[in-house]
Amino acid sequence: MSRVLLLAAGLSLVAGCFGGSNDAGGAGPSESDPVHESLPPVELEPGTDRQRELRDAAWAAVDRGDFDTGVTALLALARTDPMSQEKASGMLLLAEYYSVEGRHAEALDLLLRLRADAPASAELEYVLARTYLDIGDDEEAEGAFRRATRVDADYLRAYVALAALLRRHDRARDADTVMLRLERQSRVIGERLATMPDASARTALIRRLDIGLPHPSAARAASLGLVDEDPEVVRAALETLATIGTVDVIPRLEPLTAPGADDELSTLARIALEAIRARAAAADTLAPD
DSSP: OHHHHHHHHTHHHHHTOSSOGGGGTOOOOOTTOTHHHHSOOOOOBOOOHHHHHHHHHHHHHHHTTOHHHHHHHHHHHHTSSSOBHHHHHHHHHHHHHHHHTTOHHHHHHHHHHHHHHSOOOHHHHHHHHHHHHHTTOHHHHHHHHHHHHHHOTTOHHHHHHHHHHHHHTTOHHHHHHHHHHHHHHHHHHHHHHTTOOOHHHHHHHHHTTOOSSOOHHHHHHHHGGGGOSSHHHHHHHHHHHHHHOOGGGHHHHGGGGSTTSOHHHHHHHHHHHHHHHHHHHHHHHHSOO
């Protein structure tokens, strides 16, 4: 049930994944992008009081680990009208739950219905791709990962997953091309962070750099948040670097552990430094003589 537990931590991401990437500084798709030729130009409608009630009940239940109650509320939410942010987010979370439980046919049916009726969403395409992987349909998974990167160029996790899939099929050159795109987009995100006026948008954008594994370009972009005037942005950068940080950002982290630094941020900086150094030591151990 480990992936189920991750749902609770990811609710804020799921809640804003339909038609909201630009609110967090997301690059979004271009009007000429091929994804718009295959997905309907639909918009979400305003949610109803009943939908908000069911969404809040589901979110609260999942957050406290009461998945049976949460799923009951999500099922009721999926049966409501119209197609709103609340309904779309609930359907996506329900599909995640089905995947965790091994109910892949139900998850796939729900995701395809959502894809037909809701706006293009990188998160939806990413979850759809993972579901295709679960049932062994790598070709459809590749297509969904690629759509995720086209819907939202900032959805960096899709690049990593796509590259891993390509390497499993001995397509190293294609995988390298995808990772070069990730590196380029990481630099673009760093450039946007430097000029983005809203602190909450900077925080959200930094968290999107968390691709689940160390990466120099993504780490350098995230490290820009270490000198931000808003402590929430700094916190996001530190937590992200604990996962993706590489040795070249250590000099940017060390000042945050100096005497007189904020206690909470100093603790997070030490955690990030320990994680980076441990990964570097493990890499050295595994390296051939």
